[in-house]
Amino acid sequence: MYICDVYKSSLRFHCQRFSNNSNPEFTDEEVLTVYLFCGYCQRYFGIKEIHTFAKEYLSSWFPKLPSYQVFNTRLNMLAEAFKTLVGTMMQSFKPEDCAPLISIVDSMPIVTCKGKNRHGKVATEISSKGYCSTKNMYYYGMKLHMVGLRRNGTIPFPEMIALSSAAENDLTVFKNECVPYLNGKTVFADKIYSDFSFFNENCTIKVLTPHKEIKGEPEVIRQREKAARDLFSQAVSKVRQPIESFFNWLNEKTEIQRASKVRATKGLLVHTFGKLAIALLTYVNF
Structure with a gap:
């Protein structure tokens, strides 16, 4: 729910598509949620591990989960969205x-x-x-x-x-x-x-x-x-x-x-900002 709210308010402007495939069946919100859920709750950090876990155990939540290759490509397209997400979480979760x-x-x-x-x-x-x-x-x-x-x-x-x-x-x-x-x-x-x-x-x-x-x-x-x-x-x-x-x-x-x-460059950015987002989720409950 948090990812959907943040995506609608800000993240979507950093990963907009201007093509006929601007509304894929497996949404960007779902890509972000799968990555963060598996990292935060299951401690899977490799993209292959994340995709395998989601395919085997989360199919009822994400029935449109694409192949590993497509999932990896979709993640790389969200590099700027991960960057914006980290900035938003740093502002939202700041302790008093x-x-x-x-x-x-x-x-x-x-x-x-x-x-x-x-x-x-x-x-x-x-x-x-x-x-x-x-x-x-x-x-x-x-x-x-x-x-x-x-x-x-x-x-x-x-x-x-x-x-x-x-x-x-x-x-x-x-x-x-x-x-x-x-x-x-x-x-x-x-x-x-x-x-x-x-x-x-x-x-x-x-x-x-x-x-x-x-x-x-x-x-x-x-x-x-x-x-x-x-x-x-x-x-x-x-x-x-x-x-x-x-x-x-x-x-x-x-x-x-x-x-x-x-x-790849985008993959390195996803690796860095994605892990920071997982860490901030953990920090809130630290």
């Missing part, structure tokens, strides 16, 4: 206890293939080769960047989500995609987001990161400030740690990082 002026930012890899000498050939328009320092891993794929609203005692709630190729720098993406919408906020981040000259001069947000060594700083000053800097770094890390827990939870619930079976 979110801190309005405190956010946390970080990124996680979405891997189509990994290995130092591997060269991916999937979704080359939006993917590239990158390195994940947290996992000490070279990979080919994308990065998912998230700004989360802080919540006391639990994982943050997604406020903003952006995708980039694996080669793009986290700080660059944050400046271009997120900073313009975070005026007046305090943002806790990792060391890679340290660019205080930019944040102090060009915007009204306050970014706090663990202390980053200053090149050329005298050893006397470094030793004198060490205790205070360590305490500050520990405090910042304690506040931003829940976003790492969120990424671990997200991957555990949806296997979003494993995109090795994706074979």
Whole structure:
């Protein structure tokens, strides 16, 4: 019922057809519902697994279910609809206890293939080769960047989500995609987001990161400030740690990082935003 309501109000405008087949027997609402139901309730994340389960157990609900090939094609046509759905759910499901002026930012890899000498050939328009320092891993794929609203005692709630190729720098993406919408906020981040000259001069947000060594700083000053800097770094890390827990939870619930079976750009977008939609459904009942 929720998917039908959202589809009528907004999603249909992102997957309109202007052909004689503009009203297929198996509707877009049914495609979305099958995908989300099997992911959320049954924890099936492969499209083949989803189609097989629906065919064997949900035939009374979806008597017009097409073949696997057609179902897969229909899903890829809904890439923009999934993107819009995630944005709608982020607005609709926002918890009341979110801190309005405190956010946390970080990124996680979405891997189509990994290995130092591997060269991916999937979704080359939006993917590239990158390195994940947290996992000490070279990979080919994308990065998912998230700004989360802080919540006391639990994982943050997604406020903003952006995708980039694996080669793009986290700080660059944050400046271009997120900073313009975070005026007046305090943002806790990792060391890679340290660019205080930019944040102090060009915007009204306050970014706090663990202390980053200053090149050329005298050893006397470094030793004198060490205790205070360590305490500050520990405090910042304690506040931003829940976003790492969120990424671990997200991957555990949806296997979003494993995109090795994706074979097209639209398929990679469906994989990413579809898993995010499943995660948000899970978050509501977390």
